[in-house]
Structures are given as structure tokens and as C-alpha cells.
Amino acid sequence: MAELLDDLDMLLGAAPDDPKAVYDRVASHYERFRALWIALAGNAVEQPMLAELTAILAPGQRVLDAGCGTGTLARRIIAMQPSVDLTMLDLSPAMLAYTDDVHGEHVEGSVLDLPFPDDSFDVVVSSWVIETVPDPIKAVSEYLRVIKPTGYVLYTFCSLPDGWVSRVGTAFLRAAVENRFAGRFLPPEETPWHDCDRSRRVRSHAGVTTFVELRKCCSVASAILPGPTDVIPPPATSEWRHVSTQ
Numbered sequence: 001m002a003e004l005l006d007d008l009d010m011l012l013g014a015a016p017d018d019p020k021a022v023y024d025r026v027a028s029h030y031e032r033f034r035a036l037w038i039a040l041a042g043n044a045v046e047q048p049m050l051a052e053l054t055a056i057l058a059p060g061q062r063v064l065d066a067g068c069g070t071g072t073l074a075r076r077i078i079a080m081q082p083s084v085d086l087t088m089l090d091l092s093p094a095m096l097a098y099t100d101d102v103h104g105e106h107v108e109g110s111v112l113d114l115p116f117p118d119d120s121f122d123v124v125v126s127s128w129v130i131e132t133v134p135d136p137i138k139a140v141s142e143y144l145r146v147i148k149p150t151g152y153v154l155y156t157f158c159s160l161p162d163g164w165v166s167r168v169g170t171a172f173l174r175a176a177v178e179n180r181f182a183g184r185f186l187p188p189e190e191t192p193w194h195d196c197d198r199s200r201r202v203r204s205h206a207g208v209t210t211f212v213e214l215r216k217c218c219s220v221a222s223a224i225l226p227g228p229t230d231v232i233p234p235p236a237t238s239e240w241r242h243v244s245t246q
């Protein structure tokens, strides 16, 4: 009961404007709201992302959880592959403090200006983060910059659903996320990197959630990264799962 009142107080009180202040404020409530979000809408894209992580993670790989929050995903990664070299980065020190129990490097920093050299990670994973930053495209550029030529970028985000019926149907959910969690449901013009010829996209609930997988040699990366990026041979078509909608 005390938890419920506490959650209600947080939901109804005035929300700060900038994402860092928002997440510093919600940190102690975050896991409960995350679980609710996953149950309502997030699971349909989180599951394919976790399945992909299970498939690609290997011992000793360098993995970045970008915008790690309280470490839900980081704990899953360690459970899947205990010997990965995991870095957890977040803008909010209050959120990051909840990852203290997870073995790895803990970095306070921004996904818009990652404090890592080019080509340093095997996998960058970022769940429900790009919709909370002012420039989602810049965040994804940074993810692509820091992966190795053979690396993977995986991210999930809230997206504006297709058609007015879905938009009306999800209005309450969208208002709650936008008002309290600094998250926007990204419109197509802010997510132009869905339709890459050599990457994967999964959408659910008429498009309200999206999972994207990119690689350095896909056409998205080639378009934004300086210099030649086709540094590994393009994989056989069968290795790439093309855009799919659930």
C-alpha cells in the first residue's frame, strides 16, 4: 500500500523538464513501472531483442548497455553470458547507482557523446533510451561509431503507432510515458533508419514499440559513418532478417 501511494505521488506530482532530473527522481520507482510497461506493450519487442542477444553474445565480448537505467537488461546479459566485459552507461547517477551489484564498468555519461573510441565494442544494446534523448539519430550514430566492424547494435524504443485508431487507442499510455518518463513516441521522420536493406526491425502493437538491429556494414551505417564501412564482406542474404512487422 505504501508503495502504491508512493507511486501515485510520483505519477501525479510535477515532473521535471530534463531527462536526467526525471530519472534521478523516478529511480526508486523505476523497476515497478518498467515491469508494467513490459507487460502492457514492451514485451513483444523485448523478447526478440533478448533472443538475439542470446544468439550473438560470446565469452569475453565487450558489451555496452547504453542508458542502462537500474540494470535490468545488464543483469540479463550477465545471466546469459557471465564472462562478457560489460560497461553500463547512464546519464542519471541515481539510476546508475542501482547497477552497483552488476559486475562491470559503471560510467556516468551521455549516449549523445559516448566517452569511448571508435570500434571498441562487440555489442551495443540500448533499451527504451533513444526516445528520451533530444536527438535519437545522434544516439544511434554514436552506437554505430563505437561498435567494431563485426559488431552489433540492438535497440528498442517507443514509436508512434500507425493510423488514427491506434493513436487514439494508445493515447493514455503515450501521455503517461511522455509526461512522467521524458519519453516521446518517435514519429517516422525521427526514426528514418528503420528501413535498412541489411538490418532487422520488429514492430508490435501497430507500431507502438520497435526493435532494431543494425551492423556497421549495413546501409544505414554506411550512410552516416565517415570512410569506407563495408569492411567485412556483406553476409549472405539468409543471415539477415529483413524488416518484419508483428
Ligand SMILES: C[S@@+](CC[C@H](N)C(=O)[O-])C[C@H]1O[C@@H](n2cnc3c(N)ncnc32)[C@H](O)[C@@H]1O
Binding pocket: 019, 020, 023, 034, 066, 067, 068, 069, 070, 071, 072, 073, 089, 090, 091, 092, 095, 109, 110, 111, 112, 126, 127, 128, 129, 132, 133, 181
Ligand atoms: C526508460 S529508461 C530505460 C532504462 C533501461 N535501459 C531499461 O531497459 O530499463 C531511460 C534511461 O535512459 C537514460 N538516459 C536518458 N538520456 C540519456 C542520455 N543522454 N545518455 C545516457 N542515458 C540517458 C535515463 O537516465 C534512463 O535511465
